[in-house]
Amino acid sequence: MNLAWRDIRHKLGRFVLTCFGLSLLLSVVVMMAGIYRGQTSDALALLRAIRADIWIVESGTLGPFAEASSIPGDTREMVARINGVVEAGSITMQNVQIERSGRKVRLQVAGYEPGRPGGPIHLVAGREITRSHYELIADRQTGLAVGEMIHLGRNDFTVVGVTSGVVTLSGDSIVYMTLRDAQQLQFDLAPSATRREAARGAQRTQTDFVNAVVARLSPDVPPEEVAEIMRRWKHLSVLTGTEQEVLMTRTVIERASKQIGLFLVMLTIVSAVIISLILYTMTMDKIREIATLKLIGAPDRTIIALIVQQALMMGVIGFVAGTVLVYLFKNNLPRAIVMLPSDIATLFGLVIVICLLASMLGVRAALRVDPGRALVG
Amino acid sequence: MAANTPSQPLVEVKGLSKHFGEGESRVDALRDVTISVEAGEVVGLLGPSGSGKSTLLNAIGSIIQPSEGWMRLDGEVVYDNRWLSRDLRHMRLEKIGFIFQTHNLLPFLDATDNVAVVLHLAGVPRGDAIKRSEALLDYLQVGHRKHAWPSQLSGGEAQRVAIARALANRPRIILADEPTAALDSVRAGIVMDLLRKLAVEQQAAIIAVTHDDKIFDRFDRIFHLRDGRLDDGGDQL
Numbered sequence: 001m002n003l004a005w006r007d008i009r010h011k012l013g014r015f016v017l018t019c020f021g022l023s024l025l026l027s028v029v030v031m032m033a034g035i036y037r038g039q040t041s042d043a044l045a046l047l048r049a050i051r052a053d054i055w056i057v058e059s060g061t062l063g064p065f066a067e068a069s070s071i072p073g074d075t076r077e078m079v080a081r082i083n084g085v086v087e088a089g090s091i092t093m094q095n096v097q098i099e100r101s102g103r104k105v106r107l108q109v110a111g112y113e114p115g116r117p118g119g120p121i122h123l124v125a126g127r128e129i130t131r132s133h134y135e136l137i138a139d140r141q142t143g144l145a146v147g148e149m150i151h152l153g154r155n156d157f158t159v160v161g162v163t164s165g166v167v168t169l170s171g172d173s174i175v176y177m178t179l180r181d182a183q184q185l186q187f188d189l190a191p192s193a194t195r196r197e198a199a200r201g202a203q204r205t206q207t208d209f210v211n212a213v214v215a216r217l218s219p220d221v222p223p224e225e226v227a228e229i230m231r232r233w234k235h236l237s238v239l240t241g242t243e244q245e246v247l248m249t250r251t252v253i254e255r256a257s258k259q260i261g262l263f264l265v266m267l268t269i270v271s272a273v274i275i276s277l278i279l280y281t282m283t284m285d286k287i288r289e290i291a292t293l294k295l296i297g298a299p300d301r302t303i304i305a306l307i308v309q310q311a312l313m314m315g316v317i318g319f320v321a322g323t324v325l326v327y328l329f330k331n332n333l334p335r336a337i338v339m340l341p342s343d344i345a346t347l348f349g350l351v352i353v354i355c356l357l358a359s360m361l362g363v364r365a366a367l368r369v370d371p372g373r374a375l376v377g
Numbered sequence: 378m379a380a381n382t383p384s385q386p387l388v389e390v391k392g393l394s395k396h397f398g399e400g401e402s403r404v405d406a407l408r409d410v411t412i413s414v415e416a417g418e419v420v421g422l423l424g425p426s427g428s429g430k431s432t433l434l435n436a437i438g439s440i441i442q443p444s445e446g447w448m449r450l451d452g453e454v455v456y457d458n459r460w461l462s463r464d465l466r467h468m469r470l471e472k473i474g475f476i477f478q479t480h481n482l483l484p485f486l487d488a489t490d491n492v493a494v495v496l497h498l499a500g501v502p503r504g505d506a507i508k509r510s511e512a513l514l515d516y517l518q519v520g521h522r523k524h525a526w527p528s529q530l531s532g533g534e535a536q537r538v539a540i541a542r543a544l545a546n547r548p549r550i551i552l553a554d555e556p557t558a559a560l561d562s563v564r565a566g567i568v569m570d571l572l573r574k575l576a577v578e579q580q581a582a583i584i585a586v587t588h589d590d591k592i593f594d595r596f597d598r599i600f601h602l603r604d605g606r607l608d609d610g611g612d613q614l
Binding site: 010292297298374 | 438497
């Protein structure tokens with residue numbers, strides 16, 4: 001006779017409500033763990049989309065994500081001539097904000113040379129950019145569809161393709177355009193400013209700058225070897241793909257990761273306290289029944305099993321429901337949620353341990369109950 | 378376990394005392410109480426509030442530890458200025474059945490399982506436990522309510538289920554604390570008649586604490602307690 005299950009069945013509505021509340025609490029814990037992983041995933045998404053073996057950036061900088069970087073536009077031709085480089089492409093990165101359907105949308109504009117590294121890897125709709133101006137490929141997260149037009153800078157751009165899964169560190173969506181358009185968007189002055197510059201006799205400044213050059217190498221050439229050759233140029237800095245990934249995950253998002261990690265720990269502690277209080281209250285609610293059981297001769301193990309089994313049932317149901325909830329709604333959340341099986345298993349184990357420890361408070365109270373309490377009218 | 382011989386009372390208490398606190402705050406709840414109850418006997422414990430009735434019942438039921446004295450239950454000396462039994466819980470399970478003022482049925486078990494739970498704790502297989510529980514409920518004329526929840530039972534029905542639970546392990550000693558307090562006079566009479574019948578048929582000793590003067594005539598003897606002392610050796614009725 002399983003007393004724990006009988007008690008739950010008797011107060012099923014209350015138990016279901018408690019589990020629902022707990023599942024919401026645990027869903028926040030699972031979500032926070034998902035955001036923690038999602039941040040790393042977001043950080044690497046753009047890098048992995050570009051699939052560069054070598055990143056060439058401004059001398060003394062860790063660009064283009066960790067620090068600002070600006071290098072001459074012809075750097076790509078120098079890089080392409082190095083032995084072992086299969087292909088190279090120039091890229092620019094810049095943040096813009098547009099209004100769409102009355103909402104402000106943050107975008108990162110990536111400029112690239114179509115046919116060279118730096119552009120989107122795969123399209124889920126539409127086609128590649130084929131015209132040299134005013135065409136755009138947008139990430140699915142932007143909500144832009146093929147054929148739509150958006151106004152950027154002084155020009156209207158037509159969405160010709162849609163890619164997916166590429167976001168910035170802060171979770172903003174990415175749009176791709178040709179390098180030339182991106183440079184115009186970034187460096188061209190407004191007509192009034194151009195007229196003012198001409199009036200004061202200023203020379204027209206060069207705008208052929210890029211933020212970085214990315215290169216793909218022959219598979220049999222070690223990236224470190226090629227990077228060493230380029231480092232001798234002095235006026236440029238070079239990062240291998242691996243170094244760029246380490247930089248992104250360990251340095252750029254380190255503070256944010258620590259913050260989310262701290263929230264995760266605090267949420268877990270808060271959950272543990274709340275679970276303890278719920279279990280303690282559940283135990284205190286049936287203190288008379290526990291006293292009766294002790295009076296009629298129930299051993300301690302029966303009382304302990306009653307409390308611990310209920311704690312475990314509550315923990316398992318709450319965790320599973322919470323995880324399912326996150327899984328169902330994760331695509332509707334503003335930040336990427338990545339749920340790794342190993343993380344879910346670890347959190348599940350943690351919840352079980354918390355439930356076991358939390359039930360000890362109730363068990364302690366139950367074991368101290370005087371059987372004579374059942375006799376009190 | 379020592380066997381009870383026909384000449385030995387089922388409950389034998391000698392010089393039992395219980396005090397709470399020490400020094401000026403010391404309260405003597407029981408003072409040198411001596412009683413014995415034979416098999417088949419139904420005795421009542423009477424007295425004003427605070428006279429020590431419940432303390433005596435709890436001491437016999439091994440729920441509280443007496444301060445001094447000697448006690449033999451069902452042929453086994455269980456207390457001689459200290460508990461001699463290592464497992465009081467098991468002793469309660471085997472030897473003693475409790476009937477409470479309020480029925481104290483477990484609200485999450487139906488009538489049958491409220492009885493079967495005692496057998497389950499004693500290690501009786503589930504099937505046998507259910508059969509024995511249903512038979513007991515039939516015997517107590519509440520078999521037709523075997524699947525009812527405690528909240529669905531009337532006061533009399535609930536008390537009969539509680540009596541069935543107290544009898545499930547066939548204990549030789551039944552301790553009842555105000556067993557008829559929650560019942561009207563007709564049902565109180567039915568419950569007391571039932572206890573009397575059980576005492577005779579199962580050769581059990583029944584000790585009941587009561588204030589209910591409607592049932593005084595159902596006891597074989599009545600012990601009067603006042604300030605923790607027995608007034609006499611028990612009025613024979």
